[in-house]
Amino acid sequence: MNLLIKNGRVIDPGQKIDDVMDVLVENGLIKELGKGLSVPADAKVIDASGKYVVPGLIDMHVHLRDPGLEYKEDIVSGTKSAVAGGFTSVCCMPNTKPVIDNKAVVSYIINKAKSEGLCNVFPVGSITYGMGGERMSEIGELKESGCVAISDDGKPVVNSELMMRSLQYAQGIGITVISHAEELSLVGQGVMNEGYTSTELGLKGIPCVAEDIATSRDIMLAEYTGSPIHIAHVSTKGSVRIIREAKARGVKVTCETAPHYFTLTDDAVRGYNTNAKMNPPLREVQDVAAIKEGLKDGTIDCIATDHAPHHLDEKDVEFNEAMNGIVGLETSLPLSLKLVDEGVLKLDQLIEKLSFNPSKILNLGRGILRAGSIADITLIDPSAEWVVEADKLASKSKNSPWLGRTMKGGAATTIVAGKVVYKR
Amino acid sequence: MAEFKHKHIIALRDLSKEDMELLLSTAESMREINSRDIKKVPTLRGKTIINLFYESSTRTRTSFEIAGKRLSADTVNIAPSNSSATKGETLADTALNLLAMKPDIIVMRHAVSGSHYFLANKINCSIINAGDGAHEHPSQGLLDMLTMKDRFGRLDGLKVAIVGDITHSRVARSNIQGLTKMGSKIYVAGPPTMLPPGVEKLGDVTVCSSMNEALEDADVVMMLRIQQERQGKTLMPNTREYSRYFGLNPNNIKLAKPNAMIMHPGPINRGVEMSSYVIDGDQSWILKQVENGVAVRMAMLYHVCGGELE
Amino acid sequence: MSNEQTVLMDGAGIKRALTRIAHEILEKNKGVEDIVLIGIRSGGAFLSDGIAEQISNIEGGTVPVGAVDITLYRDDCSGSLPHHPVGKTEIPFSLEAKKVILVDDVLYTGRTIRAAMDAMMDFGRPKSIQLAVLIDRGHRELPIRADFVGRNVPTSQKENVQVVFDSANKPIEVLLEK
Numbered sequence: 001m002n003l004l005i006k007n008g009r010v011i012d013p014g015q016k017i018d019d020v021m022d023v024l025v026e027n028g029l030i031k032e033l034g035k036g037l038s039v040p041a042d043a044k045v046i047d048a049s050g051k052y053v054v055p056g057l058i059d060m061h062v063h064l065r066d067p068g069l070e071y072k073e074d075i076v077s078g079t080k081s082a083v084a085g086g087f088t089s090v091c092c093m094p095n096t097k098p099v100i101d102n103k104a105v106v107s108y109i110i111n112k113a114k115s116e117g118l119c120n121v122f123p124v125g126s127i128t129y130g131m132g133g134e135r136m137s138e139i140g141e142l143k144e145s146g147c148v149a150i151s152d153d154g155k156p157v158v159n160s161e162l163m164m165r166s167l168q169y170a171q172g173i174g175i176t177v178i179s180h181a182e183e184l185s186l187v188g189q190g191v192m193n194e195g196y197t198s199t200e201l202g203l204k205g206i207p208c209v210a211e212d213i214a215t216s217r218d219i220m221l222a223e224y225t226g227s228p229i230h231i232a233h234v235s236t237k238g239s240v241r242i243i244r245e246a247k248a249r250g251v252k253v254t255c256e257t258a259p260h261y262f263t264l265t266d267d268a269v270r271g272y273n274t275n276a277k278m279n280p281p282l283r284e285v286q287d288v289a290a291i292k293e294g295l296k297d298g299t300i301d302c303i304a305t306d307h308a309p310h311h312l313d314e315k316d317v318e319f320n321e322a323m324n325g326i327v328g329l330e331t332s333l334p335l336s337l338k339l340v341d342e343g344v345l346k347l348d349q350l351i352e353k354l355s356f357n358p359s360k361i362l363n364l365g366r367g368i369l370r371a372g373s374i375a376d377i378t379l380i381d382p383s384a385e386w387v388v389e390a391d392k393l394a395s396k397s398k399n400s401p402w403l404g405r406t407m408k409g410g411a412a413t414t415i416v417a418g419k420v421v422y423k424r
Numbered sequence: 425m426a427e428f429k430h431k432h433i434i435a436l437r438d439l440s441k442e443d444m445e446l447l448l449s450t451a452e453s454m455r456e457i458n459s460r461d462i463k464k465v466p467t468l469r470g471k472t473i474i475n476l477f478y479e480s481s482t483r484t485r486t487s488f489e490i491a492g493k494r495l496s497a498d499t500v501n502i503a504p505s506n507s508s509a510t511k512g513e514t515l516a517d518t519a520l521n522l523l524a525m526k527p528d529i530i531v532m533r534h535a536v537s538g539s540h541y542f543l544a545n546k547i548n549c550s551i552i553n554a555g556d557g558a559h560e561h562p563s564q565g566l567l568d569m570l571t572m573k574d575r576f577g578r579l580d581g582l583k584v585a586i587v588g589d590i591t592h593s594r595v596a597r598s599n600i601q602g603l604t605k606m607g608s609k610i611y612v613a614g615p616p617t618m619l620p621p622g623v624e625k626l627g628d629v630t631v632c633s634s635m636n637e638a639l640e641d642a643d644v645v646m647m648l649r650i651q652q653e654r655q656g657k658t659l660m661p662n663t664r665e666y667s668r669y670f671g672l673n674p675n676n677i678k679l680a681k682p683n684a685m686i687m688h689p690g691p692i693n694r695g696v697e698m699s700s701y702v703i704d705g706d707q708s709w710i711l712k713q714v715e716n717g718v719a720v721r722m723a724m725l726y727h728v729c730g731g732e733l734e
Numbered sequence: 735m736s737n738e739q740t741v742l743m744d745g746a747g748i749k750r751a752l753t754r755i756a757h758e759i760l761e762k763n764k765g766v767e768d769i770v771l772i773g774i775r776s777g778g779a780f781l782s783d784g785i786a787e788q789i790s791n792i793e794g795g796t797v798p799v800g801a802v803d804i805t806l807y808r809d810d811c812s813g814s815l816p817h818h819p820v821g822k823t824e825i826p827f828s829l830e831a832k833k834v835i836l837v838d839d840v841l842y843t844g845r846t847i848r849a850a851m852d853a854m855m856d857f858g859r860p861k862s863i864q865l866a867v868l869i870d871r872g873h874r875e876l877p878i879r880a881d882f883v884g885r886n887v888p889t890s891q892k893e894n895v896q897v898v899f900d901s902a903n904k905p906i907e908v909l910l911e912k
Contacts, residue, residue: 196622200437202537202559202597205621272538318515318536320557427816446819453803453820462856465806495806723820726806730817 002026003418004039008048008379012055013352014368023053025375028418032371046420048379051412054351055367056088056119056376059329060358061153061178061232061256061304064090064121067108068097073309073396075109078329079117081307081395083422085329086411088376089120089366090307091358093153094131101126101137103145110146118421119414120376122148122364127166127177133158136166143175148362151178153232154279156214158184164221171227176362178230179218181239182280186210191320193266193281201269203319206281212238219243223251230361231255233306235280237290244299254361256302259328259335260401262291262344268401274315274322275401278308292344301357303350305332309397327395331388333380334407374417381412381424428727432551434540435560436602444602448570450723451716457494458718468497468729471528475501476518477554478534483690483714484554484563488531491721497528515539516546523547529728532556550728558592564689565598567720569606571713572644575685580607585638585680587670588648588697589618589659595689596648600627613638614648614670617659635670639679646687647672647697663696673699677707685709742887742895743908748868751884752781755866756788758882763833766793768861770832774850775803775821777839780903781868785837800825807849823853830858835882839897841867844878869908871895 003025010033011018022037023030039045064078073081082090092109094100100109106123113121125142129135131152139150150170156179157163163179170177187206192198194205215231219242222229234240234257246253265284268276276282294300308325315322336354339345345353355378359367366376387406390398414422426446436444457465473492477485485501492499504518515534522530529550532540537557544551555561572579584603590596590612600610604627612623613632624631632638639645650666660666672686686698686707694700703710743751763769766789773782779801786799803821836850851863866882871889887910889895894911 194621196625199591199620199622200597200626202557202594204558272541313514316516318534318539318542320536426819429816450820453822456823457806460856461858464856466852467806467808726820727817 001419002040002043003046003375003415003420004037004043005046005048005053005377005379008051008053010053010369011348011351012369013348014055014356015370017369018348023369023377025377025415025418028375030369030371030373030375033369046379046413050381050383052347052380052382054378054380055355055369056414056416057086057333057354057378058089058358058364058367059087059305059307059332060091060302060362061258062090062092062307062329063095063309063325064092065096065309066112067105072311075112075121076116077394077396078307078309079113079119079121081327081329081393083118083414083416084394084411085331086333086378086380086414087119087329088378088414088416089122089364090329091122091124091148091362093124093151094126095154099126099131100124100147101129101131101142103141106142106145106147119416122146122362124149124151124153124178126150127152127157128162131155133162136162136169139166139170139175140173143173147175148364149176149178149230151180151232153178153180156180156182156184160217160221163218164225167221167225167227167229171225176228176230178232179214180232181211181214181218183210183213186213190281191277192269193283195266195284197266197269201272203269208236208238208283208287211236211280212242215239215242219246219251219253222253223249226252228252228254233258233261233280233304234291234294234300235261235283235287237287240290240294240299244294244297247299254301254357255299256304257291257295257300258304258306259332260326262288262295262339263335264401272319273401274317274319275326275399275403277319277322277324278306278326279324292339295339295353296344301353301361303332303336303353304358305329307395309395310399311397315399325399327393327397327400329395330393331400331402331407333411334409337380337382337409375415376417377415378411379413379415380409382409384408384410384412384424386410428730431728432540432544433562433724433728434544434551434553436562436565436598436605437560439562441605444566444569444605447566447720447723447727448573450726451566451570451719454719454722454726455716457722458715463494464496465494466496467726468492468495471497471729472526473497473499473529473531473725474522474527475499475554476522476530476532477501477503478532479555481533481555483717484533487714487717488554488563488721491718491725494718495722495725497725515543519543519547523549529725552724552728555594557594558597559594560598560601561594561689562598563717563721563724564595565602566724567713567716568599568646568687568689569602570716570720571687571709572685574712574716575709576643579603582608582643583611583641584608584644584646585611585613585642586646586648587613587635587638587672588650590614590623590648591618591620593648597626599646600629604628611638611642615660615666636676636679639676642680642684644685644687645672645677645680649689649691650693650697663693667696671697671699672702674701674705677702683707687713690714738912740910740912741907742869742910743885745906748884748905748908749784751868752784753788755882755884756785756792759785759835759864759866760789760793762864762881766795766797768831768833769835770798770800770827770829771835771837772800772802772825772850772854774836774838774846775801777897777899778837780899781839781905782837783903784905785866798827800827802850802853804846804849804853807852809845809849825857828858829854829860831861834860834863835866836863837866839868840895841865841870841880842873844874844876847878848876868897868905869895
């Protein structure tokens with residue numbers, strides 16, 4: 001089936017396009033962009049007036065929980081949630097059971113995603129075997145079998161030498177290392193950000209310097225080895241400054257933040273709300289401001305959700321016992337669009353961070369609407385208002401801090417390789 | 425006439441000045457019962473109170489048990505093994521099972537801050553907090569205030585020094601919340617490792633750079649318990665050095681007002697946060713605190729029974 | 735609120751009634767020996783002081799006077815209404831083998847007296863308990879009667895009888911509110 005997407009506002013930062021025009025899709029590829037394109041005989045027409053037509057959104061940081069933890073999420077429900085949020089590609093983190101540290105698990109994910117998934121799934125392999133922090137995974141084979149990056153996301157590689165050698169080795173293979181920057185000795189038994197709120201609630205705090213130190217270490221290792229590094233889920237003012245300075249020095253560092261880090265502060269924890277418990281924890285006002293500043297000046301390259309589904313039983317418990325993380329795929333787009341309303345980002349900058357940049361960092365060959373490229377396209381309705389409701393979320397898990405909140409903007413139509421996989 | 429409208433007592437942060445005044449005045453009346461030969465009134469006859477203590481505590485649990493019994497309630501003590509997780513039963517399940525036995529009040533102590541709020545959303549009986557993590561210990565705060573009121577006849581304008589590990593102290597938090605509403609001024613001192621960020625914003629709190637500064641002209645000196653196990657290895661060198669800088673002794677107590685009252689939530693580590701001369705001296709009100717504990721808890725049990733669902 | 739008020743007794747009338755009650759107490763008990771007065775808070779406690787004063791005037795010497803707050807003995811504590819503030823009970827002497835004269839201002843359903851009698855038992859085993867009230871307005875719900883009555887006032891249940899005290903807790907008048 002061929003598609004003609006008519007009269008949408010096409011925003012393609014990769015080609016510096018921002019104009020009302022038509023997009024013709026043929027055989028799963030972009031055929032042509034132009035004004036007033038005629039309708040080919042066999043093409044289905046999608047009226048995109050009033051909508052943004054952008055390269056398919058890419059979330060480079062999600063937890064699909066498959067294999068092993070399917071009670072939280074699986075590839076089918078996770079990709080369903082992704083396309084509902086406007087994402088055409090997701091990169092899934094390796095903390096599954098078993099860990100993505102070998103070809104068999106990678107193949108399982110890729111095959112299941114191809115046969116049952118609704119969008120592209122790019123696995124991220126583990127840096128260390130079993131994410132144990134003891135010895136390197138077979139990084140070469142991980143790359144060969146389809147991993148687009150390596151990370152021990154969820155925990156840092158504590159041993160600095162192992163981290164340094166992994167960076168060197170990965171550079172030789174040609175795969176990006178994603179750092180989960182956390183100094184565990186400073187995290188201790190902490191369950192939320194250390195600050196006035198933790199003092200008032202009597203909860204053990206995690207100081208922001210726990211993230212800053214680890215960000216520094218990994219950037220210094222990358223600088224020393226000359227290897228590229230990507231810092232995941234940046235949440236602190238300190239980390240933004242450290243990354244900004246490193247970029248200015250020419251270090252090959254990229255990074256991402258998540259919508260909750262530019263939307264919420266640790267105030268959201270009040271009432272011991274376990275849906276505001278995540279790692280890194282929600283920080284304070286000055287951190288939120290620094291994250292926005294980092295997005296604005298380009299220090300922060302990408303917005304990724306860190307979509308972390310958890311079963312109700314893992315969240316509906318005492319605060320200390322609750323698992324870290326929230327679902328994010330379906331709320332990322334409206335929360336990110338708010339940055340445009342607030343004047344933090346221009347629309348094309350936002351699309352860059354949601355699509356073009358992640359593709360570039362991970363060499364996915366997507367994130368652009370050039371003739372001949374794969375037709376992953378997201379149609380965004382910027383004015384759609386909707387309420388986040390547990391039973392309407394496509395994800396198996398409902399651990400969102402925004403339940404009951406009204407969101408503005410969302411995916412109208414999600415197209416993966418020329419095929420409509422989601423329609424609002 | 426003032427009415428107590430709370431179904432639960434979880435934190436003094438949630439109570440108004442009027443609520444606390446009512447509880448204190450009721451506690452003063454309850455004290456008379458404790459001095460009788462027959463120390464029992466029929467008020468809560470037929471009510472069932474479950475004391476659910478996830479952390480061991482002889483003093484607080486006994487005090488709540490006696491308070492319930494003196495009001496003629498039936499009291500049951502339950503101490504689940506410290507890690508309920510190993511038994512596989514969650515707090516919510518334990519509570520729902522207990523609830524099936526129709527208690528009127530659950531008095532709970534739990535190591536996790538905020539677990540009482542979690543529980544209050546699940547069950548429909550009254551909940552009284554007997555201590556949650558480093559959050560609050562409202563009955564201790566109230567009995568401390570009652571004891572200060574006994575000594576001074578007022579709380580307004582008192583200078584209260586709280587010395588020790590504020591970060592990990594639920595007693596300090598309840599006192600700061602309660603005393604601030606009653607008009608007292610609080611001065612905290614301790615090693616900087618034990619002063620949590622923003623503590624000065626918790627109430628009318630001044631952070632002192634030394635213990636002497638906090639003690640100066642204090643009406644009340646409240647010392648907090650220091651345990652090597654709780655404070656861990658990173659907050660101080662050892663208890664010896666701690667007591668040199670932050671221990672209360674016959675010398676530094678002279679900085680406080682003559683006849684200043686000395687308090688401690690117990691149990692005391694003699695020779696660490698306080699020397700025996702001070703603990704057993706004339707200015708010590710520590711045993712009076714314990715005595716007042718029963719009356720305060722009777723008042724809490726009495727009023728939550730008449731409170732409305734929030 | 736009630737809009738119509740009638741004065742049932744004025745200050746002098748109350749004083750006469752209390753004097754008569756004091757005489758009756760002495761007569762019935764053949765003197766002051768072993769007599770203690772316990773006023774029920776709040777009105778009864780104020781009146782018991784007046785009766786004690788009259789007894790002293792008549793016989794000389796002093797009669798021990800205590801006060802009881804019956805809040806904790808009420809029979810409506812099991813409901814979910816906000817619990818009443820608890821007043822102080824002050825009985826700084828033993829009731830063992832004493833002749834206790836309970837004093838209340840208005841006798842109505844009898845429930846307060848029941849609660850007060852239970853409270854007395856918690857203080858020991860009195861030889862007897864007698865009841866003195868300024869007003870008996872009827873409508874008993876329990877088998878209780880007063881031994882000494884200032885005045886019987888037939889009322890309807892819609893009406894309210896109130897003894898008014900001044901700031902020094904001396905009785906001023908008794909009002910019937912319709």
